Amino acid sequence: MSDILAHNLTMQFDQFTAVGDVSFTVAQGEFVTLLGPSGCGKTTLLKMISGFLHPTAGRIHIGGVDVTRTPPEHRDTALCFQSYALFPHMTVRGNLEFGLRQKRVAGRDRVARVAQIAQQLSLEPQLDKLPNALSGGQQQRVALGRALSMQPSVILFDEPLSNLDAKLRDQVRLEIKRIQQDNDLTAVYVTHDQSEALALSDRVIVMRDGRIEQIATPENLYHAPATSFVADFIGNANVMPAEVIGEADGGGWLLDSRMGRLVSRDVNDPQAKHINIAWRPERAHVSPEGSLTGTVVSRAFQGHFTDLHVATGGQTYRLQVAASDAIVGGDITFALDPGDVLMLEPLR
Numbered sequence: 001m002s003d004i005l006a007h008n009l010t011m012q013f014d015q016f017t018a019v020g021d022v023s024f025t026v027a028q029g030e031f032v033t034l035l036g037p038s039g040c041g042k043t044t045l046l047k048m049i050s051g052f053l054h055p056t057a058g059r060i061h062i063g064g065v066d067v068t069r070t071p072p073e074h075r076d077t078a079l080c081f082q083s084y085a086l087f088p089h090m091t092v093r094g095n096l097e098f099g100l101r102q103k104r105v106a107g108r109d110r111v112a113r114v115a116q117i118a119q120q121l122s123l124e125p126q127l128d129k130l131p132n133a134l135s136g137g138q139q140q141r142v143a144l145g146r147a148l149s150m151q152p153s154v155i156l157f158d159e160p161l162s163n164l165d166a167k168l169r170d171q172v173r174l175e176i177k178r179i180q181q182d183n184d185l186t187a188v189y190v191t192h193d194q195s196e197a198l199a200l201s202d203r204v205i206v207m208r209d210g211r212i213e214q215i216a217t218p219e220n221l222y223h224a225p226a227t228s229f230v231a232d233f234i235g236n237a238n239v240m241p242a243e244v245i246g247e248a249d250g251g252g253w254l255l256d257s258r259m260g261r262l263v264s265r266d267v268n269d270p271q272a273k274h275i276n277i278a279w280r281p282e283r284a285h286v287s288p289e290g291s292l293t294g295t296v297v298s299r300a301f302q303g304h305f306t307d308l309h310v311a312t313g314g315q316t317y318r319l320q321v322a323a324s325d326a327i328v329g330g331d332i333t334f335a336l337d338p339g340d341v342l343m344l345e346p347l348r
């Protein structure tokens with residue numbers, strides 16, 4: 001078994017807390033992503049799991065064993081970086097073999113393992129080339145192959161796709177997922193890219209300022225964000241203040257917002273009279289009977305939808321509508337289904 005348990009992990013650099021009292025688990029064979037803006041502590045957390053940083057406080061268990069003080073080379077983990085960190089003077093074969101030589105794996109086993117990885121990652125034609133003769137995607141695959149050659153049971157990724165262009169990113173992303181599943185690896189993946197996190201993960205840990213904001217499946221993060229931060233970060237929800245007026249006829253809660261009156265059928269009760277609410281840009285229905293209004297400040301045709309920016313009370317919100325004859329400078333009226341209005345934390 002190679003499940004991971006992080007228990008009250010804290011990492012302090014002098015007076016600065018990069019990671020503060022963070023706890024989570026990753027099950028054997030699970031793919032978990034650490035997602036959050038730059039500087040929120042993702043890499044620091046990954047380095048503690050890999051052993052390159054020792055936590056100021058807290059414990060890490062891998063496969064039920066306390067590895068908090070175990071050096072990286074004695075953990076059953078492999079790390080795959082954004083900068084491929086390949087040895088430029090060694091061929092692809094040399095790079096794939098490097099860790100195996102260090103571990104004194106016998107020649108015949110080494111050859112067999114490199115052959116298997118080269119086949120799994122379609123690298124056979126590249127084995128005798130130097131890294132600078134490879135494309136970015138191929139270099140990333142060699143870096144992945146090098147990590148896999150050690151047959152780890154936990155694989156850790158730090159933004160492995162950020163140097164690739166959009167098309168290659170999609171392709172290598174699929175490969176990472178396939179290899180993780182085929183080898184039943186426990187994976188922790190760091191990214192600040194929400195679409196990458198949603199596409200790859202069994203569960204996502206959203207981080208902010210060194211702390212965990214929410215841990216959930218991609219679907220739950222999207223449909224039931226716990227906070228305004230998560231609602232905004234995942235899927236760019238519109239977040240706005242609202243006042244809870246009371247219970248609505250037919251169920252749910254009646255709310256007053258700066259755009260007008262609306263109803264929420266959020267399953268949770270409101271936590272206070274003044275709260276933040278959130279709704280997705282694509283859930284707005286433009287309709288003259290709608291109860292919400294604002295002034296269109298910009299429109300951008302995007303092909304299968306049109307992006308509108310609508311302002312009211314000095315704030316701008318985004319609507320994504322199928323087709324629109326809205327004109328910039330004019331008012332627009334729209335509605336939200338009660339099921340699409342989420343009630344979040346109290347206003348401070």
Ligand code: ATP
Pocket residue numbers: 013016018036037038039040041042043044045192
């Ligand atoms: P990015 O997406 O930009 O890589 P991140 O979420 O991975 O960001 P970390 O690299 O974990 O963030 O850094 C978290 C915070 O800790 C940052 O404010 C960073 O400046 C700080 N930090 C990281 N390493 C050190 C260090 N060795 N000494 C001092 N501060 C550090």
